Amino acid sequence: MLPQDIKNYAAQFAYRPEVVNAGKLKKKFAKFIVVGMGGSHLAADIVKAWHPELDLTIWSNYGLPKISEKVLKESLIVLSSYSGNTEEVLDALAAATAKRYAVVVVASDGKLIRQADKAGIPYVKMPHENIQPRMATGLSLLALLAAMGEKTWLLEAQELVKQLHPAREERRGEDLAKRLYGSVPIIYTSARNAAIGYNWKIKFNETGKIPAFTNVVPELNHNEMTGFDAKEKTAALSRGFRFVFLKDGLDDRRILKRMSVLEKLYHDRGFKVEIVLLQGKTEPQKIFNALVLADWTAYHTGKLYGVDPEQVPMVEEFKKLISRQ
Numbered sequence: 001m002l003p004q005d006i007k008n009y010a011a012q013f014a015y016r017p018e019v020v021n022a023g024k025l026k027k028k029f030a031k032f033i034v035v036g037m038g039g040s041h042l043a044a045d046i047v048k049a050w051h052p053e054l055d056l057t058i059w060s061n062y063g064l065p066k067i068s069e070k071v072l073k074e075s076l077i078v079l080s081s082y083s084g085n086t087e088e089v090l091d092a093l094a095a096a097t098a099k100r101y102a103v104v105v106v107a108s109d110g111k112l113i114r115q116a117d118k119a120g121i122p123y124v125k126m127p128h129e130n131i132q133p134r135m136a137t138g139l140s141l142l143a144l145l146a147a148m149g150e151k152t153w154l155l156e157a158q159e160l161v162k163q164l165h166p167a168r169e170e171r172r173g174e175d176l177a178k179r180l181y182g183s184v185p186i187i188y189t190s191a192r193n194a195a196i197g198y199n200w201k202i203k204f205n206e207t208g209k210i211p212a213f214t215n216v217v218p219e220l221n222h223n224e225m226t227g228f229d230a231k232e233k234t235a236a237l238s239r240g241f242r243f244v245f246l247k248d249g250l251d252d253r254r255i256l257k258r259m260s261v262l263e264k265l266y267h268d269r270g271f272k273v274e275i276v277l278l279q280g281k282t283e284p285q286k287i288f289n290a291l292v293l294a295d296w297t298a299y300h301t302g303k304l305y306g307v308d309p310e311q312v313p314m315v316e317e318f319k320k321l322i323s324r325q
Contacts, residue, residue: 002207002310003170005135006295009288010164012138013157017146021122025102028149029076031055033065035092036080039133039202043140044080045195050283051153052192062091064101077103078147082126082133082140084110087322097121104147106140122147132310134206137199137291156284163285166292173296176244177208179274180297181304183242187214188259190251193278196290197246203294207309208301217258225262230269243271246290248278 019025034044037060044058057075059065064072077096081089084107093112096103097119105116105123116123124143129136138160145154185204189197197214204212215224230238243266245259263273276293280286302309 002132002135002299005131006170006292006299007167009135009138009166009292009295010161012136013142013159013161013164015127015139015142016158017124017126017143017154019104019122019124019146020117021120024120024122025076025104025149029074029102031071031075032078032148033057033059033072033075034078034080034144035059035064035089037086037088039136039206040080040082040086040089040140042134042137042195042199042202043144044078045198046137046141046284046287047144047148047153049193049195049287059092060088062088063095064092072099072101075102076148077101078106078144079103079112080106080140080144081110081112082108082136084108084112084114086112090115106143106147108136108139132206132312134202135295138288156282159282160284160288163280163282164288164292166295169289169293170296173293173298174300176274176276176293176297177300177304179272180242180244180301182240183272184210184240185212185244186241187212187244187246188220188262189214189216189246190248190255191216191219192251193246193248196278196287199291200244200246200294200297203291203298204301206312206315207295207298209305209307209309210301217255217262221258221262225265228266228269228271238271241271243273244276245273246276246278248286 041058041060048056057065079089079093090111105112107113108126108128113125124147126139126143141157187197187200194216201212201214204210228238266273278286278290280289299309
């Protein structure tokens with residue numbers, strides 16, 4: 001059940017991933033391409049937020065990114081799918097192996113693991129827990145870091161087993177869900193924390209079953225905010241939105257100033273703004289504290305609307321319809 005999955009989140013970081021067929025990876029890579037859809041690329045988003053200097057491309061589509069052959073040959077291509085059966089990721093694996101690029105599979109089971117095992121391709125097999133992919137981000141992060149050969153970062157992330165206390169965040173998430181009830185949340189972050197904002201959006205979509213959107217400062221100051229300069233004939237279009245600012249004390253002071261000014265402008269125009277301060281002694285702790293709060297907020301949002309917060313029936317219906325075409 002989802003509430004128990006959230007409460008047990010920290011236990012994911014006790015996982016000790018192993019790269020099977022690791023000897024096939026003959027060098028340490030400096031460039032990475034992670035192919036994943038939905039919850040299966042969230043770990044890569046987090047790594048990019050944690051280490052923005054890393055040469056990491058995230059690809060959520062069929063095939064491989066349209067970049068130079070030279071870069072593709074120099075990169076380690078990570079095929080990530082929690083189920084191991086994601087259509088787009090399987091297509092990318094076929095494209096990469098046809099070109100004999102360096103690849104590694106990250107999955108809990110399914111066709112990806114079977115194909116990797118049969119072909120002697122390096123792979124990391126995550127524990128096959130009965131949880132939704134969006135709830136397996138801790139496992140996915142550790143598996144991804146192991147696949148990338150980032151041992152120091154892996155050890156740092158594993159410290160979260162002692163640092164995360166998800167049960168303590170439930171009341172905070174429930175209270176935020178109540179304040180957001182009846183509105184469409186828009187999550188704003190700095191560009192460096194865009195992955196956290198995107199994770200919040202996904203939680204509201206999949207768990208809360210409501211529309212949600214996200215954007216970053218300073219870009220939105222040049223376009224999106226003008227859509228909320230409500231006038232008499234447009235005010236009704238904007239009334240259904242409420243803003244959640246995820247503020248990070250480590251952000252550029254100019255970004256924090258922009259957020260404060262924008263908060264005032266929205267208040268002056270009658271919009272409600274919720275401020276969430278990102279907290280943690282380390283970057284991984286800060287990121288996952290925020291994600292746990294998002295889980296609780298989205299869970300209680302779903303409960304308030306009387307929907308099943310765990311299952312994603314529209315996704316399953318879509319997959320069935322696609323398979324019939």
